[in-house]
Amino acid sequence: MKKYSAQRKKIKRKVVVTKRSYRNAIPFILLFLISVLFLSGAGFYRSISLKWASADSSSSYSLQDKNLASLLIAEVNVVEDKPTDIKNIQVFLFNKSERKTLIYEISAESVFDIPGKYGIEKISKVFALGNLSDNGQKEGINLLLKSLKKILGVNINRYILLDSDDYQNYKNLIENDSSPSIIKLANTLGVNSYTTDMSLSDLYEMFNFSLESKQEVLKITVDLSDELYMEKLDKMTREATFDSVISLEKKGVSILNGTAIPGVATYGSRIIENMSGYVLSSSNAQRQYEESMLIVDDFSSETVKYISEFFGFKNVVLKNQALDILENEIARSDVTLILGFDIADTL
Incomplete structure (x- = not known):
């Protein structure tokens, strides 16, 4: 019995060290990237940031004034300056107001x-x-970002791709050193092998997110083979986002499936609920829609901004300009999301 207790203590200590390593290392990694870009100059930054940057990236949406942000860090095999396949994936969800980080x-x-x-x-x-x-x-x-958004049910604000050598150095550093210095990071992380859709100001904002969200760090290994586990995953995500700006805004959202494809409205509901938004209803539309629509009472709403960013919406209209859209949910909702074939076919 004593031996078993000792083993439990040893395991517990190991877990704590891992959490502290992640907690302390996250800001240093991003600070290092910022420092490199400042020292290297704008021309060098443009060359690496545009190298593989996605045309459909969400990087056109500002990170300022958000209390939640997410960052993808992935290891890719690179052949002749092109990524060929993916080896490891981590997504960081930072919550500044609650000082928490969720690592998927x-x-x-x-x-x-x-x-x-x-x-x-x-x-x-x-x-x-x-x-x-x-x-x-x-x-x-784009396929990587869309897949991860569909798996996690959260938006991916920015991404960084690292080649295998740099990714392993990054992993070893944050897992084995409780307080890595900028010098250590400079000696272990390369700058020519990664690509990102972040601007210099984005790097600064993401660094602030990591710095203010490191008090509590939870790492989750996502099991796609277990549907029940995916429900638990959503529960953990909602616990991390319960005080999001969307939650505090309390906008009532109705989601309508404007296609003949089952499950589309349910998917839309999951996206809102994972940000702790308020879903009034989820049902089929009166007719089918080729193009998705977002009908809102306020363009400046954080709920509207999040939905627009997640789905890449361009068709956003005010309620008083959508009188020809004969859907009952519009009158009783602050936000009505109609998912048409243009989005459903990409899910």
Whole structure:
């Protein structure tokens, strides 16, 4: 019995060290990247940031004035200056107001219904699938982002891709050193092998997020093979976002499935609820819609901004300008999300 207790204590200490390592290292990693970009100059930054940057990236949406932000860090194999497949995936969800960080770890070998018409494939193969399209590597990045958004039910604000050597150095550093210095990071992380959709101001904002969200760090290994686990995953996400700006705004959202594809409105509800938003109803629309619509009472609403960013909405109209849209939910909702075939076909 004593031996068992000692083992439990040893395991517990090990877990605490891991959490502290992540907690202390996150801001230093981003601070290092900021320092490198300042020292290297704007021309160098533009060359690496545009190298594989996605045309459909959410980077056009500002990180300022948010209390929640997410960052994808992934390890990719690189051949002839192009990513060929994915090896490791981490998504950081920072909550500044609650000073918490949620780290999702997803196996790249997990099989998943890749968004679009690609079917069931390993996540690691999204770049190969992207090469089948005219957009090539940009499509690969888009498929990765869309897949992770669909898996986690949260938006991915920004991303950084690292080659294998740099990713392993990064992992070893944050897991084995409780307080890595900028010098250590400079000696272990390369700057020529990563790509990001972040601007210099984005890096600064993301650094602030990591700095203010490191008091409590929880790491989650995502199991895509267990549907019940995915429900638990959503529960943990909602616990981390219960005080989001969307939650505090208390906008009533109705989601309508404007297609013949089952489950579309349920998916929309999950996206809102994972940000602790208030879903009034989730049902089928009166008719089918080729183009999705977002009908709102206030363009400046944080709920509206989040939905627009997540789905890449361009068709956003005020309620008093949507009198020809004959859906009962519009009158009793602050925000009505109608998901049409343009979005449903990409899920």
